[in-house]
Amino acid sequence: MDSEWIPPDVDGQRPSVARVYDFLLGGRHNFASDRDLATGLLRIEPQARELAFANRAFLGRAVAAIAAAGVDQFVDLGSGIPTQGNVHEVAQRVNPGARVVYVDNDDVAVAHSRSILVGNDRATVIQADMRRPAEILAHPELTRLVDLSRPVAFLLVAALHLVKEEEDPAGIVATLRSAAAPGSHLVISHLTHETAPGKTAAIAKLYDRATSPAVPRSHAEILALFDGWDMLEPGLVYVPEWRPHEGETDPEPERFLVLGGVARTG
């Protein structure tokens, strides 16, 4: 296998949440340690791949809806290892002028994003920690592409459940809210323990050895992360229920274990 995508000094021993997710989505940017954790995950939740795809599909529908509403700046925090249907592809399909800033702290995710964005002068990637949002908002790469005096969409998709309570996930959103001009949007998807608490507790335990923890939260706790934003229809729902394409409704959406919603500033 070619190894051009492997950045120097990358830690391949500790499972990386970015590379595990890449493996679930059928990517090849992962190591044995990641596949081992993914195998454990699939043992706990045999539908884990389907969950990952449903989450990606939610991300795509949310970005397309926000771009169609006229927002042309996106900041994707915890953006992952790009697979198909990347935010810049979806947004620039609706509006070729849309600008996208990807943010991730994973070496492989950042290196791969950099390589696929070569030649795209309206999308970039920043290696940074989403737990320090003020630094991200002030980053010269962000301010080069994003004008925070205009509406922006902040995406925290399958991201905040990687942040422990003591690391203040609500504070991250509050910092973004305070920088958001009127008409800005917030997208969150998040693992919940509402449907299958035993499964999500086992997943959390498994992720103790990964680069980030997994912290499932209740519907009420995830909804509270949207404080200060106006929730858009249909509210905080299981990801397949968020504005599904015609013919794509799922009879058992709660089996997806991930809630998602989109909100807007007034």
Ligand SMILES: C[S@@+](CC[C@H](N)C(=O)[O-])C[C@H]1O[C@@H](n2cnc3c(N)ncnc32)[C@H](O)[C@@H]1O
């Ligand atoms: C499960 S992936 C989600 C990717 C993408 N948002 C999606 O939903 O398809 C989570 C991503 O968050 C990144 N991540 C985890 N903790 C982070 C942190 N503190 N700062 C920045 N990125 C982080 C991981 O490296 C990973 O790429």
